[in-house]
Structure formats: C-alpha cells, structure tokens
Amino acid sequence: MTLIMFLHISMGTIAVLAGAAALIVRKGSRVHRGIGNVFLITMTIMSAAGIYLALVLPMAISVLVGAFTIYLVITSWMAARQNDERINLIHYVALVVTLGVAAGGLWFGLEAQNSPDGLKDGLPAFPHYFFGALALLAALGDAVMIARRGIAGKQRIARHLWRMCFAYFIAAGSLFTGPGATAFPEAIRDTGILSAPEPIILLVMLFWVIRVLATKWYEGKPV
Secondary structure (H helix, E strand, C coil): CCCHHHHHHHHHHHHHHHHHEEEEEHCCCCHHHHHHHHHHHHHHHHHHHHHHHHHHCCCCHHHHHHHHHHHHHHHHHHHHHCCCEECCCCHHHHHHEEEHHHHHHHHHHHHHHHCCCCCCCCCCCHHHHHHHHHHHHHHHHHHHHHCCEEEEHHHHHHHHHHHHHHHHHHHHHHHHHHHHHHHHHHHHHCHHHHHHHHHHHHHHHHHHHHHHHHCCCCCCCCC
C-alpha cells in the first residue's frame, strides 16, 4: 500500500467517525466545534489523496468528487465560524472551484454519452451529470450569497448543515459502498448492511435542515 493510499483510507475512516460524532454531540458546544475541525482536516486530506489517485488511474469523476468534497467541507466550516458570514476572497475561489466541477461534470458526461460504449472511465454519463448539476446548484447559492454580501441566521446554519452532511455522505459512500468496502469481510458485504449509512445520513441532513428553516429551534444558537 502506498503512502497516498494509506492517507486516503485512514483519513477517510477518521472522517467518517468524526462526522458521526458531530451529528451526535450537542450542536454549538466546544466538543462539536473541535470535532468539526477534525472533520475538516481529515476530509481535506482524504479528498486530496483521492484526487491524486484518480489522476494516476485515471478516473475523471473521482477528481470532480474530490474537488467538490473539499469545497463542501471548507465552505461548511466557514459558515460555522461566526454568526454573520462575511464575503472574502475564499468565497470567490470556492465559486470558481464549484463552477469548474459543474463544467467538468457536463464535459465528462458528454464524453461518456458520445463514446461508443456510453462510458467514461467505466461509468455512464449520469454520475457525471449528477455531480455537475449538484455543483451548479451550490454555485448558484454561492453567487446569491456573494451578491447579498453575506449570510446570517437560519440560512447560514442551513448552509453549514447541508454542506457538512453531504460531504459526510460522500465519505461514507467511499468507505461503505465504494472502494473502501473491500476492507469488510465478504459475509458483511453480502448482507447489504453497508448500504444503510448513506440514506440515513441524507435523512438526518433533511431533518436538520427542515428543523432549522421551518421551526423555532434556531434562535441565535451557535453552531
């Protein structure tokens, strides 16, 4: 096992554990913030290592997903730093990155769609289009926030939540149903239990976003 592969797997495992802990502990507590910092660091290292491995293979969609994951965790962490998120240079860089992911998803999706076997690096067009479209939606949200010169209140908390949770969803998918699944015994893989974490994470994300935006749960509470 190469050092890059070891970093990708080990950091991804720690990130999955940190993400679970962040969802369980009291929101806004010192412990929650500390775990969030661990999640940010491990997810960034995992994703950067994944991008390197994807460039070597090559696997175009993994480059897009890796870049999008780094974008998600950094912008999520920034949204949680203060009560009123002000616009700075990092927001503009993040917007360029996610627009690049959106353009890459469209480009690689068209390559797959127009190829003789309908595949790009062994994958059909849909996954490329899916991540490209998701990146475009995130970019639109960033553009609106930049135009308004910042974000605060419930919208800031919701921005933090969905980005953190979706990055966690990607990490869990990589570990439990992606390449990391080979680390589990075949008997466990055959049960289908490894597919459970991903929909659970999405449901938890939906629950928290609705709770923040549609109820009075958030009343100036820290993240």
